[in-house]
Amino acid sequence: MNWHSTKPLEVVDRASVPVLETDSWVVAIREKLAEGASPVALFGEKESAGGFRVWCILGDASENHLFLTTARMPERGGRFASLARDFPAMSGFECELFEQTGIVPEGHPWLRPVRAGGAWRGKDGAPYAFYRVEGDEVHEVAVGPVHAGVIEPGHFRFQCHGEQILHLEIGLGYQHRGVEALLPRRNAVQRLILVESIAGDSVIAHATAFCAGLESLAGISLSLREHAVRGIAAELERIAMHLASLGGIATDIGFALPAAALGGLRTLVINLTAALCGSRFGRGWIVPGGVRFDVDDQWLGKAKEVLGTVREKFADVKALLFGAASALARFEDTGIVSVEAARQIGMVGMAARASGVDRDVRIDFPYGIFRYASIGSVMLESGDAYARAEIRALEISHSIDFILEQIENLPPAKQKGAAGGVSKEALVVSMTEGHRGEIAHVLLTGANGELSAVKIKDPSFHNWQGLAVAVRENGISDFPLCNKSFDLSYSGHDL
């Protein structure tokens, strides 16, 4: 067998995962991808004997299965035949693998730094050469990494013909903090803080993914109530961040009233989170083994009241934002990502669902409370800025419904069972659906049962490529709108 088949949160004995010859490893991945599997992670684990064990993890949403396979490659001169030309979704992963381990994906159409950003130097020390379109009437616009607004750093290099964008290259990495390398070397408390700061607006989603992975490894099972509270936390985060993104979209098209109103609504929601756990972004709420703050009747009453207000007011704002002809004229047909393009580049989350690709971890690989309670998932077809804005509005409603339903049917608190022993030489894949999409944490333990390596993937890692595709042929003055309609994380990508 070329593959070890498993499920998210199932502890995998690392010895049982096949180690293939490089060539057959590539062939095996190629076959699986051709069958419609999507890449979840690709990374090199440094081995004590030298060299790398390169892990490839693919997901098959239709069967809720994950497939693992590995190949051994030497530290220097490791190479394999690139799959990026046939499967563009692999492109970013191969670049990342190259950057982290030096293993060369041969024949990669565009091997470039993923996180080196402006610091990248070629073999001869020359600065990184951005992709250029030649021509008398072509002009180049460079934006960032320092921006005029209070946003994260990232470099955008446009090739334009007049006002029209021909090509956009996105240079990231300015937020690289080395989270993956730091995690195994820190203690349990520090780890949680690190994980919470992977992306400051996806605290709950990342913390839940990480904690769920740890719990699997330690054999801890959560009570239904703890799962429900985590679900409430995750959906609160989704509501708040979708509101913030919609507010950003309104700001960027100069629509002052909904921008201000959405900012106000977001504050209501994040303050609700703060009322329970003390942090507006939910830091410290999720801990390994459950939740640090269980909900009480007082908070639940407040939550019902706040969510009712948000639902009522949001209906008005939504009518204003999606009812104004001037706003619709900006949204519609701006920054289209076709279904084929979205599939090819492996987009995830709400941006993929706006393009007609039905990918939602809560449904494809249900975890936590989503195994017991279903949440409405929406899909739109047009793939433009309108779809990406509309889908946020729809998801806000679904999340409010979900939380209210959970509040009504909240199971009683239970005494926790004892933790089992930590699995040694094991691996576990934990996936959650953040507000942007699929978050995957791969945790590996060594012989002593301690974390030996961690691989993290934020949905932004997939979707930045989507933005680059979306803006092609669009006016450069529409770029901020396209960018906000994706609202991707720089730090989540850069780790």
Add this chain to the structure above:
Amino acid sequence: MVEFSTNPVSWLGFLLFAVGAPLWMGIVNKLKARLSGRCGPSVFQTFYDLARLARKETVYSRSASFITRLAPVIVWNTTALAVLILPIGPFPPAISFSGDFILLAYLLGTGRFFQILAGLDVASSFQGMGASREARFAVFAEPIFFFTFGSLALVTGHASLSLQSIFKDIAWDQPFFAVFIVISSISIFFLMLAECSRIPVDDPNTHLELTMIHEVMILDASGFDLFLYQHAASLKVLLYALLVASLLNPFSWLNLFDGTLFFIASLGVIAVVLALIETLMARFRLVLVPQFLLYATIIGVLNILIFTISH
């Protein structure tokens, strides 16, 4: 015959205008904030900002030539000169002659020309884009002004903006004349949105360089230069607001006190309308801006046609 007003009152009017322009902007900003449910900065915030800029050091890019130093002075002076041609409320204009509205248009045009040059001067890709947009939209904006004031000159038989001519002979008792004037003021209001970088043409509050028109051209300006640009911009907004208000000139049919009240009230109404538009409307996609300006031109053309036919 060029008439220079010897009446010090004219110059008093100019001073009032120069001080009133940032205040009017402050009021618009405050209204905007209140309308979108925010508290907003004080109406005097524009003064604080200008005072801060005036005190600051001016920094020049290494690639900037003398144009960058010259442009802010020219932009401010041409705008100020243009103000001198306008009657400000009951104050007669300092300078007036037959055809002075053409001078007004091209004084503003000269300012724009130098602003565009300064935008190109520092060779930043942002500013180049902004300059190109400004130049392109100016082509569509100019006819609005001339159709409106040209037809007004045709109708009244005067070609001076002075209180005694164009605005004086507006006969409010004839209904079609009233309609003509109201529609003309709408044309000029549209022009104001375009010329002064307001929503839906431009967004004065945005921080997004890629979408800006006016703001992007002054990205490299700092200190006193930026003070001149910003003050000139506020002069220009109030100048257009004044043109709209002057079309409804109350001094020919009200006494001085009532006329002044009405005049100030009409400026207030324009501020409210501007704030309402900026709150309740998103910006146009950039490619639609010429269309918007052509609408305003066509309104002007139809207006004069309807007037001549019905008169």
